[in-house]
Amino acid sequence: MNKKEVLFGEIFKGNSKKIYHLCYGYTGDEAAAHDLMQETFMKVWQNLDSFRNQAMISTWIYRIAVNTCLSWLRVEKRQARDPLTDDIIENSREELSEKNEQIEKLYKCIAQLEENERLIITMVLDELPYPEIAEISGVSEGNLRVKIHRIKHKLTDIYNRYERF
Numbered sequence: 001m002n003k004k005e006v007l008f009g010e011i012f013k014g015n016s017k018k019i020y021h022l023c024y025g026y027t028g029d030e031a032a033a034h035d036l037m038q039e040t041f042m043k044v045w046q047n048l049d050s051f052r053n054q055a056m057i058s059t060w061i062y063r064i065a066v067n068t069c070l071s072w073l074r075v076e077k078r079q080a081r082d083p084l085t086d087d088i089i090e091n092s093r094e095e096l097s098e099k100n101e102q103i104e105k106l107y108k109c110i111a112q113l114e115e116n117e118r119l120i121i122t123m124v125l126d127e128l129p130y131p132e133i134a135e136i137s138g139v140s141e142g143n144l145r146v147k148i149h150r151i152k153h154k155l156t157d158i159y160n161r162y163e164r165f
Contacts, residue, residue, distance in 0.1 A: 008045055015058055016041070018126045019065045025122035026069035028104075028111045036072055040065040058128075062136045066119055073115075109158040117151045124148055 001009075019040055024033035043064050051060055110118055116137060123133045134141045 004048060008048060011044065011048075011057060011061070012041055015061050018058075018128070019061060021126055022062065022065050022119075022122045023069055025107055025110050025118055025125075026073060028107050032072070036065070036068055040068045043068065056132060056135075059132060059136050062123070066136075070115065105162060106159070109155055109162055112158050113151065113154065117147075117154070120144070120147060121151050121155060 016037060020033055020037045023036040023040070024030065027033050027036065040061065044061055047064075051057065110121055113121065120133060120137050123136065128136075130141055130144055134144045137144065137147075139147060
């Protein structure tokens with residue numbers, strides 16, 4: 001293995017879980033999230049030689065992942081979707097454990113947030129340090145804390161409305 005392959009292996013091992021969660025937060029779909037994670041790391045591999053260490057590598061990867069997810073969302077919005085029938089919803093619920101059901105519900109609620117809010121809350125859930133989240137999202141750390149507080153309240157409201165259905 002050459003240096004690039006070794007470096008890429010370390011980068012993938014250290015970031016793939018976080019990037020998968022980010023992609024799942026945007027898509028709410030395991031297969032799509034996996035595909036977007038792979039696409040993100042293909043772009044990382046293709047552009048690894050041009051990475052200049054001006055930002056943390058994880059910050060750079062997050063930006064690639066966010067852009068990949070946003071492109072996917074634009075395409076998805078243009079495609080017609082079959083409405084979910086009650087049967088499909090009921091069958092999928094029965095297949096999930098209670099914990100997975102709660103996680104799925106959380107991500108469905110996150111999907112209702114604005115794009116920048118989804119990005120921020122997903123990074124908070126992945127326990128990224130606030131300075132890194134601030135850098136990735138392009139806001140000051142002080143402003144970030146206010147945004148996170150508001151996003152949590154908004155998410156709580158969405159979650160509570162979801163509970164009533």
